[in-house]
Amino acid sequence: MNHLPQAWGRPRDDIYGAYDHAHFQTAAGPNQHTQSPIVTGTSVVAAKFKDGVVIAADNLASYGSLARFTDVKRLRKFNETVVVGFGGDVSDMQYLDRLLNSLDIRENYSSTDDPLNAKNLHTYLAKVMYKRRSDFNPLWNHLLIAGLDGESKPFLASADLLGTTFSSPTLATGFGAHLAQPIMRRTIPDENSVKDVSKEDAVKLVKECMKVLFYRDARSMDKYSIATITKEGVELDENVQLENQSWAFAEQIRGYGTQTA
């Protein structure tokens, strides 16, 4: 018996001959939805500071556990006040990138000179994600939207493949939610402490998180992108090398691997 769902309920090939698929609208057979991500990006980390937001993600796209592409830019500048960070499926990221491109073009052609701010874009992307999950065809991403809101105040929020939204002074997706988030919360525990954090502090904090993630996340890389969004605009560096690594702690790890003691 043919176990493939597309053969169910159809005349048997061995009796009636091969099924004629010609009447399908698509040449590739039945329409299929994403069941799991294929090429993936790992964590995105971001933190607010007193006059903006800093966001970072490494430049790796993994194919399973294979470090397949090492020059994938996962931070996308939308305009002078918004940067979107993508975790999860890279092809869905590219789809969203094209979607944001068309949105940007539409916005620039319309007569208004009131550009979409980070809050607007987060609402929009959350709606897109929720729409797709409701079609049972999710975009397999976890997004961080960093930038400034309508009052030019720092804005940071996430939207995931279920359309769930969340906002916090520090945010991290994927592995970073477990490894980076607690580190960032030590410095920025709540919204009130944001005003005491300078840009330099926040950048240092996020860089430290990228280092910890490289130490412990096997799907990460030591080359990453980092962006700061302030009233002065977006500062995006897409080729940062992880510095001051110290692997001394690795010696202490026991319980798995090749050590005998």
Added chain:
Amino acid sequence: MFRNNYDNDSVTFSPQGRIFQVEYAQEAVKQGSVVVGVVSKTHAVLAAIKRNAEELSSYQKKIIPIDSHFGIALAGLASDARVLSNFMKQQSLSSRLTYDRAIPLSEITSRIADRAQINTQQYGRRPYGVGLLISGVDAKGPHLFEFQPSGVTQEMVACGIGARSQMARTYLERHLDSFEGSSREDLIKHALRALKESLSQDKELTVDNTSVGVSGIGEDFKLFEGQDIAEWLDATFENREGGGEEGGEAMETDS
């Protein structure tokens, strides 16, 4: 006998380069009662004369709030205005839902302009028989837009459309320089005075026949009617007889 062969539909030009159906639609606007709009640096005000078909009937609605940040005033076919205002309400709501953004006034204006223009270029359709003043506040401050059945829209500092609106426009042109720095109350006074100019001699502004729509920076669009505008009418036309108590005067009481 002369017969105009070029006004049967809105897709045919006359040899003089005119589209009569569109011009007729603009005539419909001139038959509507007058509405005026004025903007300052901080506020946008609409004012309108309401007509009633007969003594016993209610007054025609002239100002329609669309979203919390803006509203429209209409002159012409009220039913066409309803179609447009419903569309504008939907578009405004959809902007708030999808982007969490109050739709910019220039944006909503160009969307109805596009709709209206299509009606002037497709066979079997007719132009909207209504002119609108779109007024409110968005991220870029207070605005006033004028919309015509032809699909033409313009941003205005002050504007009047409808029957005898030329008198109102003359008043507005005379006081053009004072609008920008006007306070909220002064702006309302200007709007009411402009409205009064275009009224025929035997008519007056009363709490029953006047509508005022006000919005400002940090102030949502609100429609004022009835007793809510009594104070403004009194303050604007201090020296008139009756002291602005028309609402009470008409009532007969045993005393």
